[in-house]
Amino acid sequence: MKEEEIWTISEVTESQQIKNISYELLAWGSPLAKELGVPLSAVVFGNNLSEEELRELIYRGADRVYKISHKYLFPFIVENHSNILDFLIKKFQPQIVIAGATTQGRTLMPHLSVKLGTGLTADCTDLKIEKDTGLLLQIRPAIGGNIMATIKTPERKPQMATVRPKSKKMLLRDENKKGRIISIEIDDALFDRKVIHMGFQKNEKEEIDFSTADIIVSGGRGLKRKENLTLIRELAKQLEAAVGASREVVDRGWISYPHQVGLSGKTVNPKAYLAIGISGAIQHLAGIKTSETIIAINNDPLADIFKIADFGIVGDLFEIVPLLKKKLEEKRKTNEI
Amino acid sequence: MKIIVPIKQVPETSQVKINEETGTVIRDGVENIINPLDLYAIELAIQLRENHGGTITVITMGPPKAEEALREAIAMGADEAILLSGKEFAGSDTWATAYSLAAIIKKIKAYDLIITGERATDGDTGQVGPGIASFLNIPLSTYTRKIESVNKQYITVQRLIEEGTERLKIPLPALLTVVKEISYPRLPTLRGKQRARTIGIPVYNSIDIGIPGNKLGLKGSPTRVVKIYRPQVVRKGTILKVKDERTLSEAIDRLISFLEKRKIISF
Numbered sequence: 001m002k003e004e005e006i007w008t009i010s011e012v013t014e015s016q017q018i019k020n021i022s023y024e025l026l027a028w029g030s031p032l033a034k035e036l037g038v039p040l041s042a043v044v045f046g047n048n049l050s051e052e053e054l055r056e057l058i059y060r061g062a063d064r065v066y067k068i069s070h071k072y073l074f075p076f077i078v079e080n081h082s083n084i085l086d087f088l089i090k091k092f093q094p095q096i097v098i099a100g101a102t103t104q105g106r107t108l109m110p111h112l113s114v115k116l117g118t119g120l121t122a123d124c125t126d127l128k129i130e131k132d133t134g135l136l137l138q139i140r141p142a143i144g145g146n147i148m149a150t151i152k153t154p155e156r157k158p159q160m161a162t163v164r165p166k167s168k169k170m171l172l173r174d175e176n177k178k179g180r181i182i183s184i185e186i187d188d189a190l191f192d193r194k195v196i197h198m199g200f201q202k203n204e205k206e207e208i209d210f211s212t213a214d215i216i217v218s219g220g221r222g223l224k225r226k227e228n229l230t231l232i233r234e235l236a237k238q239l240e241a242a243v244g245a246s247r248e249v250v251d252r253g254w255i256s257y258p259h260q261v262g263l264s265g266k267t268v269n270p271k272a273y274l275a276i277g278i279s280g281a282i283q284h285l286a287g288i289k290t291s292e293t294i295i296a297i298n299n300d301p302l303a304d305i306f307k308i309a310d311f312g313i314v315g316d317l318f319e320i321v322p323l324l325k326k327k328l329e330e331k332r333k334t335n336e337i
Numbered sequence: 338m339k340i341i342v343p344i345k346q347v348p349e350t351s352q353v354k355i356n357e358e359t360g361t362v363i364r365d366g367v368e369n370i371i372n373p374l375d376l377y378a379i380e381l382a383i384q385l386r387e388n389h390g391g392t393i394t395v396i397t398m399g400p401p402k403a404e405e406a407l408r409e410a411i412a413m414g415a416d417e418a419i420l421l422s423g424k425e426f427a428g429s430d431t432w433a434t435a436y437s438l439a440a441i442i443k444k445i446k447a448y449d450l451i452i453t454g455e456r457a458t459d460g461d462t463g464q465v466g467p468g469i470a471s472f473l474n475i476p477l478s479t480y481t482r483k484i485e486s487v488n489k490q491y492i493t494v495q496r497l498i499e500e501g502t503e504r505l506k507i508p509l510p511a512l513l514t515v516v517k518e519i520s521y522p523r524l525p526t527l528r529g530k531q532r533a534r535t536i537g538i539p540v541y542n543s544i545d546i547g548i549p550g551n552k553l554g555l556k557g558s559p560t561r562v563v564k565i566y567r568p569q570v571v572r573k574g575t576i577l578k579v580k581d582e583r584t585l586s587e588a589i590d591r592l593i594s595f596l597e598k599r600k601i602i603s604f
Contacts, residue, residue, distance in 0.1 A: 014500075075503065078467070078477055103498045107479040110431065110464035114471035119432060119559030122462035141568065143348070143459050150564040195476050198493065198504035215601060239602065250517065251373070257482075257517045258497065263461055264374075272601040282568070293599055294572065295592070301578065308572040311595050313588045315579025324589050328602075331593065335604040 005064070005092065006033045007158070009085070009099040009108070010044040010057065012074065014200070018044070018053050021100040023170040026061035028127060028163050029098055030171060032136070035129045039063040041094070045081055047074040051181065058179030061171045065181045072191050075200070078107050079192035086115040087190055094158050096136050098127070101162040113160050119153035120160040123263075125286075127161060135159065141263065141286050166269050167290055203258075210242055210261075214271040216291075218244030218261055220284075222277020222298060222317055226254040231321045232276060238328055244268070246278050262287035277317045280305030297321070338391035338487070339448045340382045342415065343438050343469065344375040346399055346406035347459040371406045374454025376413075376522035377515050381484070382452050383414045384520060389487060392416045394446060398426055398437055404538055412525030412533035419445070423542035428555030431460070435468025436557065440548045441541060442473065450492065451512040455480060466514035476511040482518040 006029045010022035022042060033040035041064040042057040049069045057065050066088070072080055085108070089097065099105035101123045113120035121138035128137040130152065136159040138151045153159040203209060210216065217239060219232035229249070236243045244261040245254070261268055262284040269290035276297045278284060285308055288294060296309035297317050306312045313320055349368045371379075382393045395410040397403050398421040407418035421441050429437065442451065451470075456463035463479070470477035482502060483495040492509060495502045497516055525533070543553055551557060575595070577588040596602045 078479075082471070103480050103496070106463050107467055107477070110435075110462075110467035111471040111477065113432060113464075113559075114435060114468045117432075117559070119430065120464060121560060122431075122464055137563065142461060142565075147565045148568045149562050151560050151562050153560050156559045194508050195478075196506040198506055200501060200503045201495075202501040253521070264456065264458065272596070272599070286568075293601060294574075295596075301576075306574075306576055309576070310572065310574035311592060312574060312576040313579060313592060314576060315585060315588065319585055320579065320589065323585065324592065327589055327593060331604050 004036070004095040005039045005041050006036070006096045007041050007043055007089075007094040007098070008062075009097065009105065010042045011100060011102065011104055012044065012046045012049070012053075014074075016046050016049055016053065016074070018056055020170065021102060021105075021165045022057065023060040024165065024168050025098055025100060025163070026057065027168045027171050029096070030061045032096065032127060032129055033063075036095075036134060038095070041066060043085070043088070044068065045073040045076075045084070047071050054181050056173075058181075059173045059175055059177050061177070063179050065179065067181055067183045068186060069183070070186055070191075072193075075197045076104050076108075077192070077195050077197060078111050079195060080190070081108050082111040082115060083190045083192055084186055085112050088184070089116060089158060097158045097160045099160075099162050101164050105162045109160055109162050116156075116158070116160075118156040118158060118160060119151075120162070121151045121153075122162050124161045124163045125167065127163065136161065141282075164267050166267070210244070210266050210268050210270075213242035215239050215241035215274070216244045216261070216268055216270045216272075217241045217274045217276065218246065218278060219249060219276050220246040220278030221248045222279070223249070223254075224277075226252070228318075229254055231317070235274075235276075235321060235325055238325060239274075241274070242270075244273075246284055247281070275305050275309075276321060278305055279303040280308070338385060338389045338450065339446065340385060340391060340393045341442055341446060341448045341451045342375070342378050342382050342393060342395045342410070343442075343451065343453050343465070344379070344395055344397050344406055344410060345372045345454075345457045345459075345465075346370070346397060346403040347372045347457050369402070369405065371409050372454055372457040372459075374456060374458070374515070374517070376454075377517055377519050378452040378454050379410050379413050379415060380520040380522040381513075381515055382450075383523070385450070385484070385487065386414075391449070394419065394448075396421065396438065396441060398422070398429070398434060398441075401540070404540075407538055408533040408536075409525065411536055412529040413523060414526070414529055418536070418538045420538055420540045421542075421546075422540050425543050425550055425553045428558060429553065430558035430560045431462050431464035431468060432559050433553060433557040435465045435472055436552055437543075437548065438465065439469045439472035441546050442469070444546045449509045451475075451510070453512070453514050455514045455516050463514070466512060470512035473510075473512070476507045477514075478505055478507055478511065479514045481513045481515045484519075 008025035126139040273291040
């Protein structure tokens with residue numbers, strides 16, 4: 001059996017619901033599959049996956065859904081997923097395999113590409129098909145986002161890539177879309193039972209998660225001192241926003257790593273991103289580029305952040321932020337009366 | 338406990354310039370540093386040695402000048418260093434790099450733990466650590482943020498994932514890639530600096546470790562870079578300058594109405 005499918009590696013939540021990244025991966029794969037004239041598939045690992053959830057993948061673009069359901073397949077253990085995918089890929093021979101550049105995808109894919117002896121490109125921002133060869137062109141930032149590189153895997157299969165979460169809109173849901181769910185039984189010998197999962201600890205509730213926040217207020221080196229991060233936190237609270245930070249602020253230990261925005265932190269795309277005292281290293285810009293609206297406050301008129309801002313104020317953040325807070329408060333009060 | 342820390346020498350990212358005509362990276366005059374996340378890996382190794390005894394070996398693959406990075410790691414407190422160097426390694430992608438590093442680890446050392454930074458700031462892939470674990474067929478924990486306990490058989494770690502953290506109990510030998518939360522890197526000590534100046538660092542090439550040429554460097558790399566170019570940033574917005582109190586107040590009023598107009602805030 002060799003149809004040179006395009007595979008997307010889905011992810012599921014603890015309650016075995018399909019995560020949005022899975023649908024985004026189908027949106028990535030769909031134009032490629034059309035261009036090559038091959039089926040688009042979703043591969044789903046989980047424990048007790050429901051038909052209803054799996055059908056959603058078809059409505060969102062999958063021609064085929066490979067269901068691999070087993071009690072050892074949730075939570076994610078890289079060795080298990082890698083062994084099984086290695087087996088399935090050798091059997092079904094897809095030509096392209098795409099996964100999310102999530103903690104799962106970025107762990108699984110390099111582990112798997114070694115087993116398969118094939119190439120992998122991390123964290124792609126664009127995927128295209130090369131006209132003459134039909135090969136996958138994988139485009140990604142490198143050297144701190146200072147350059148973009150186009151990469152291909154010319155001689156080996158499958159061609160593998162991870163793509164950024166939230167960088168592509170899901171396809172519209174189409175209940176008339178036809179597709180097949182294929183259930184695959186797994187030989188117990190493929191499970192590597194060495195690593196023991198000891199449980200999850202969820203993020204604290206009061207912390208607003210980047211992936212769900214409409215607004216992110218981020219602080220950079222311009223804050224000068226750790227204590228001044230309070231300005232960012234207070235403004236964020238007022239706007240019901242999540243708190244972000246540049247790499248430098250995290251490196252200095254002013255705030256913890258989960259708040260880091262940028263290529264080596266999180267890539268975000270909120271409705272509005274407020275960059276305060278952030279000069280805008282290309283690495284940071286690459287992580288916020290897909291935000292709907294970008295607002296910048298910085299005292300350096302030449303700061304790169306202004307090049308991608310929809311609205312910018314050149315001035316002293318220590319004057320601007322307190323006055324902004326005051327005016328927002330006043331407006332709110334006036335409107336309440 | 339025998340610990341191996343594979344590190345990478347990288348250009349200081351903020352200094353990298355691009356030749357706009359050829360699209361190539363200009364490395365002349367750019368300072369080279371230890372990949373910042375690798376410092377956290379070295380620090381964790383030192384802390385584990387302090388608490389459990391053992392030795393730390395840092396290894397790197399790179400040009401002869403990558404030796405500087407190894408000496409810095411010695412100055413921080415690593416016991417010994419090995420450089421994997423030779424023209425045959427040039428142009429390695431992440432697959433070929435992981436292959437070569439796994440080969441030298443297999444060849445020369447018995448070990449309990451391999452620790453790497455989660456990714457390097459130049460390539461920014463985070464693929465070499467997991468690749469080494471896969472080649473060596475040992476358990477892997479990526480995005481490791483905390484070590485809960487260690488004994489002769491097991492290490493229990495916390496991993497940072499999107500929804501929070503998870504705990505894994507992993508049999509040794511194993512490979513961990515670490516994020517910043519794991520530790521705070523110490524500065525080199527005076528004694529460390531003295532050792533770093535005098536210590537002999539063996540240099541191996543592919544023949545020394547007996548690995549075939551067709552798996553190395555550009556030849557052994559499954560991926561090819563077709564083109565590199567400078568990203569174009571496109572977005573032109575309203576930029577206001579604050580000169581005095583009046584322009585300050587005006588700028589903020591306009592920002593607030595901009596936020597309202599875009600339905601980002603409402604009153």
